[in-house]
Amino acid sequence: QVQLVESGGGLVQAGGSLRLSCVASGRTFSSYGMGWFRQAPGKEREFVASISGSGGLTYYADSVKGRFTISRDNAKNTVYLQMNSLKPEDTAVYYCNARFTLAITATRPGDYWGQGTQVTVSS
Numbered sequence: 001q002v003q004l005v006e007s008g009g010g011l012v013q014a015g016g017s018l019r020l021s022c023v024a025s026g027r028t029f030s031s032y033g034m035g036w037f038r039q040a041p042g043k044e045r046e047f048v049a050s051i052s053g054s055g056g057l058t059y060y061a062d063s064v065k066g067r068f069t070i071s072r073d074n075a076k077n078t079v080y081l082q083m084n085s086l087k088p089e090d091t092a093v094y095y096c097n098a099r100f101t102l103a104i105t106a107t108r109p110g111d112y113w114g115q116g117t118q119v120t121v122s123s
Helices: none
Strands: 006-007 009-011 018-024 030-039 044-052 058-059 068-073 078-083 092-100 117-122
Touching: 006 092, 009 092, 018 030, 018 092, 018 117, 044 068, 044 078, 058 068, 078 092
Parallel strands: 009 117
Antiparallel strands: 006 018, 018 078, 030 044, 030 092, 044 058, 068 078, 092 117
C-alpha cells in the first residue's frame, strides 16, 4: 500500500508556471513508477507524464511535451511536475499515480491515486 498526497496547485495566468508535488508514504518509493494524470470538467481523466522508479525514463503526453517536466527525488519520496507556459486548456484537477515495479502509461495507470490538486489557468 502507498498513500499519495499532492500539493502545489492554484490559480495562474496563461504563460505562467506552477510546480506540483506528490509525497508518497512507505519505504519502497523507488520501486514504484510514478505519474501524473489530469481531469478537466466534463472530460475523461487523461495521462500527462510518467517517470520510472530510478528516474531514468520519462514519458509525456504530446499536449504537454516541451512545457512540462516530471522528476522525482527518491530520498524524499516525492515526485514533481514542473509546468511552464501554462495554457487555459491545462486547467484540470491533477492526480498523482503510482504503479508497483512497472511503468505507467496512458492506458496502464497504477492502482494508487492521490486526492488531486486543482490547477486553474486564466486567459
